Amino acid sequence: MLEVVQALYACKDEDLSPPTSIPPDPSTLPISHMELILRSGINYFHTTTTDLTLDTADPLSLSTLPLHPPYTYIKSPSLHHASTPTHISISLTLLLHEARTLQHLLSHPHPAIATYIGILTSPSTDTITGLCFRLYGRNLHEMTHIDAPSFDRAACLRDVTSAVEHLHGLGIIYGNVSPANVFSRNREGEGEGEGRGGWVLEDFDSCAWEGERLWLKGGTPGFEPTGFEFEVAVREIDFYALRKMEEYLGLSDLAAEE
Numbered sequence: 001m002l003e004v005v006q007a008l009y010a011c012k013d014e015d016l017s018p019p020t021s022i023p024p025d026p027s028t029l030p031i032s033h034m035e036l037i038l039r040s041g042i043n044y045f046h047t048t049t050t051d052l053t054l055d056t057a058d059p060l061s062l063s064t065l066p067l068h069p070p071y072t073y074i075k076s077p078s079l080h081h082a083s084t085p086t087h088i089s090i091s092l093t094l095l096l097h098e099a100r101t102l103q104h105l106l107s108h109p110h111p112a113i114a115t116y117i118g119i120l121t122s123p124s125t126d127t128i129t130g131l132c133f134r135l136y137g138r139n140l141h142e143m144t145h146i147d148a149p150s151f152d153r154a155a156c157l158r159d160v161t162s163a164v165e166h167l168h169g170l171g172i173i174y175g176n177v178s179p180a181n182v183f184s185r186n187r188e189g190e191g192e193g194e195g196r197g198g199w200v201l202e203d204f205d206s207c208a209w210e211g212e213r214l215w216l217k218g219g220t221p222g223f224e225p226t227g228f229e230f231e232v233a234v235r236e237i238d239f240y241a242l243r244k245m246e247e248y249l250g251l252s253d254l255a256a257e258e
Contacts, residue, residue, distance in 0.1 A: 071135045097205060102116040104170075116131070117134065141178075141180045143194070151196060153250065161242055164238050167207070173209070175237055177201070183200050183202050208233035214232060
C-alpha cells in the first residue's frame with residue numbers, strides 16, 4: 001500500500017518558480033509535471049508524472065532509488081576510513097547494530113531522544129543502506145564554537161541527562177555522550193529559534209546493553225574514561241561523560257559557587 005507523503009507541482013519555467021506543494025495558477029504559470037514522494041512501510045520513493053489529474057491512490061511506476069522525506073537526515077555507513085574489506089564490514093556492522101537499538105527505542109520514545117523514522121534499504125539487495133532521522137539544528141559543538149545565538153546551557157544538560165536516564169531505565173548504556181552527539185531540536189529560524197526548543201541525543205552506534213562486553217566502538221576522547229577501566233557497559237561510562245559535559249558547558253564552576 002503506497003501513501004503519498006508529498007506532492008510537488010513543477011512549472012514549465014522552473015528557473016522562475018521552484019516546485020511547490022500548492023497548485024499554481026495554470027493561466028500564469030503552466031504546470032509541466034507533478035513530483036510525488038511516496039511511502040511504503042519504512043521505505044520512501046520518488047516518481048514524476050505529467051498526468052495532473054492522477055488519483056494518487058492508484059498504483060504508480062516508482063523509481064528504484066528510495067528517497068527520504070523532507071526535513072530528514074540520512075545516516076549512511078561511515079566509509080571514511082574504510083580502506084579494506086574488514087573496515088567496510090565493521091562500518092556496516094555498526095550500522096546494523098545501531099538499527100537494532102533504534103528499532104527497540106521506537107517502542108520507548110523520549111522527547112530528548114532523536115526521532116528515528118526507519119531504515120532505507122537497497123531495492124536490489126534488500127540490505128540496509130541508511131538510517132533516517134528527523135532533521136535537527138546544529139550540534140552542541142557547533143553551537144559553542146561559532147557565532148550562534150545564546151542558549152540555556154543548564155537546560156541543555158538537563159535534556160541530555162534525561163535522555164541518558166531514560167536509556168538506563170531500558171537497560172541501555174549510551175556510551176558516547178559528547179557535544180557532537182547533542183543537537184538543537186529547532187533548526188535556525190524554526191519555532192523559538194535554534195538552541196531554544198530543547199535538545200536531543202543522536203547517534204546510537206556506541207550503545208550497548210548494560211553488562212554487555214564492549215566491542216567495536218567506544219566514546220569520544222575527553223568524554224570517556226581514560227585507559228581500559230571498563231570491559232563491559234556500565235552506567236559510570238555515561239555518568240563520567242555527563243560530568244565532562246557539565247564542565248564543557250561551564251556549569252561545574254557555577255555549581256561549586258553555589
